[in-house]
Amino acid sequence: MEFSRIFMISCSVLLLCSSLAYVQAASPPAPVAMSPTTTPAPAPAPAYVNLTYLLSVAGPFQTFLDYLESTKVMDTFQNQANNTEQGITIFVPKDNAFKALKKPSLSNLSDDQLKSLILFHALPKYYALADFNGLSAKGPVSTLAGGLYTMNFTDDSGTVLLNSGWTRTKISSAVHSTDPVAIYQVDKVLLPEAIFGTDIPPTPAPAPAPDISPAADTPSAESKETGSSPKSSPSNSSSHRILNLSIWCQLVLAVLGGSVLLR
């Protein structure tokens, strides 16, 4: 009698535990599938994206924001985001990229040149990070500054490299990427040949050696890591949970069995 009671209880607890474990094992794959998207989309479908707000909470991008305001290019960008099907892709240098800019200075540019330089930091179309792969083959890409203000893109196994002649840099992180607005952080201020000429001094940085630079540059490794790590961790933690669950089950069984025996 006593034994069959223990047996019955043990069996039902075991059954419960294994079904729980099954649910745990079956459900986790969902977050794994979602991880490739660059940024968690905040709300379902907000038509209006406030660029000023986005740039002021990320970064620090204050220098770029100041230029956007003083040249009124912010209105152009916001209009492109608000009112076009194509959308917009903006490349934003951090404040320290402006600080690091010494050789060709922005200080003696005319108002028109400065405006063009800021417009040069955007493309009149939304590009997700994966889209740059296809863009690489297309040669020079027109920016919002138009005309001769073009830039070349290459995709180095997932790292997007930008080349304006004067500036070779890369996308170091995605600030926002939801159609129709993409905002990417870049490591340098983008200097157009249309302003500074094609007479590019060969001096700058030993970086141009294309084989070594992506590996030697730390931020690249950083961005690659953020891309790959979310894939492994969720499945990892789910197996932890299942393990924990079975340990917990055994504990309950033991306690239950013990208490029944004591009666």
Ligand SMILES: *[C@@H]1O[C@H](CO)[C@@H](O)[C@H](O)[C@H]1NC(C)=O
């Ligand atoms: C956009 O965000 C900025 C900064 O938060 C704010 O000052 C401004 O009022 C916002 N614009 C609109 C139209 O909501």
Ligand SMILES: *[C@@H]1O[C@H](CO)[C@@H](O)[C@H](O)[C@H]1NC(C)=O
């Ligand atoms: C963009 O849309 C917002 C919200 O509708 C509006 O407040 C803002 O003035 C618009 N800006 C431009 C440049 O169209």
Ligand SMILES: *[C@@H]1O[C@H](CO)[C@@H](O)[C@H](O)[C@H]1NC(C)=O
């Ligand atoms: C800025 O000024 C320096 C010296 O006055 C001059 O050599 C240089 O060409 C100027 N740059 C531009 C873009 O006008």
Ligand SMILES: *[C@@H]1O[C@H](CO)[C@@H](O)[C@H](O)[C@H]1NC(C)=O
């Ligand atoms: C961009 O690519 C084109 C050819 O695809 C090349 O002629 C041009 O020099 C490149 N521009 C820069 C800045 O590297």
Ligand SMILES: *[C@@H]1O[C@H](CO)[C@@H](O)[C@H](O)[C@H]1NC(C)=O
């Ligand atoms: C969790 O993932 C890390 C890195 O991917 C790995 O080193 C570790 O062995 C994994 N742990 C388990 C329990 O799977």
Ligand SMILES: *[C@@H]1O[C@H](CO)[C@@H](O)[C@H](O)[C@H]1NC(C)=O
């Ligand atoms: C239980 O799960 C957590 C994470 O969910 C893990 O850190 C811990 O090592 C697990 N414990 C056992 C005994 O598996």
